[in-house]
Amino acid sequence: MNIVKGVTYRCKYNVGSPSCDLYGDFIVDCTGGNSSSTKWLNEGFDLIVPSEQMYYGCGSVTFIGERFKTGDPMIDSITMGGCTVNVPTRNTGMHVSPMRTIKTANENSSGILSALICHCVNSEFPPNDSYENLLEWTKTHLPSEYYVMLKSTKVLGPLVPYRRAINQRKFLKSLGNKWPQNYILLGDALYTFNPQYGQGMTHPCRLVREFNKIFNTNYHQLKDISYIFNRRASSISEECWLISTANDWKIPTLKLIQGHSYIYRNKQNRFDKITTSKSALESLPNELLLIIFSYLSSFDLCQTFLYLNNARTQHLLTSIRRSFNTNLMHYDQLHLWLNSNQNHRNRFTNLIDTVVFNDSYASRTLLENWKRLSMKPINTMCSVHR
């Protein structure tokens, strides 16, 4: 019978202390993203838990600092705020929030102790070896006002790096009765998300509320509760997953791992190696695929999905209108694409309805190359002046 009788406990602060066993009728694993459940369920119950991980190169450097006047009242008025990442255009961001007021005789001080965080996706990590290097990084990776803000900040503690965040999830509903009948996973032990979208706390709170509802209805037997919970949790988790990860599909070096299969998205922004028999994308309904598609620029969308050998994805791709806007891509992406072979270029341009031009170097480059490379005549050209 699939029953977990208890857990073995050892005090981690006292190496060599004896372990003791804790027994329970119902066990909730809320030990976070490093939960060892998958490992021991495999060893003890011969259970392989289907899982998925998305590595999106997330990292941050956090520190505490005292801010001083910059001479720009607009910048000085930001006590709480920052700039978020906006992949793939900007893969770095920063955030500042007040912690507490401080007494100071310096009239240039803001009088506030702030927590500051510089963060990134796509492995464009902020350095943490010295504040000088971090400042140098912000010069090129953040809007200029945040460089000015950080330049006028006195660091009052260590620069704390963090580089471990991944999106990961376990598909427990699909295991049905194979899953232990008196055991559930909660919070990060079940799903871990990109912290940017605040689902890390929302998700366990919503699950606990659902768990409470199941327990409060007296007609369920204890042996059925984990199955009922896994079924109901799956739709809640899916919602949180979509909110947290939809934007991550735009990350150029995204790496997707399903069980032991690797799907790797390379710098040319397409999935390179798919060794899985059934892609995660194939299991998503059309509605969800269209939501994911709506987050991507036409260029990213086609570079990512056009080459997947999947009739349904191809059909969805051809059913939506697409425009080509060089403002929504990196110049090196455009350069690579212009230098790719004609067949590759034509597959994309054949799907384009409108090309958006504006007064940018990228637009001029595209216009000059369009005729030279014998690309199809453009039906609609839209010119945008800034």
Ligand SMILES: Cc1cc2nc3c(=O)[nH]c(=O)nc-3n(C[C@H](O)[C@H](O)[C@H](O)COP(=O)(O)OP(=O)(O)OC[C@H]3O[C@@H](n4cnc5c(N)ncnc54)[C@H](O)[C@@H]3O)c2cc1C
């Ligand atoms: C950099 C970063 C920023 C984030 N920012 C946000 C945010 O702004 N908003 C948001 O909603 N979420 C955010 N999150 C996510 C959020 O922190 C997590 O989703 C949330 O803490 C998950 O809670 P949990 O209780 O499941 O796991 P955890 O908070 O990881 O708690 C698990 C606990 O179990 C303990 N434990 C582990 N193993 C054992 C064991 N064998 N025995 C006993 N105890 C054990 C651990 O020590 C830990 O205390 C962020 C995450 C990161 C990494």
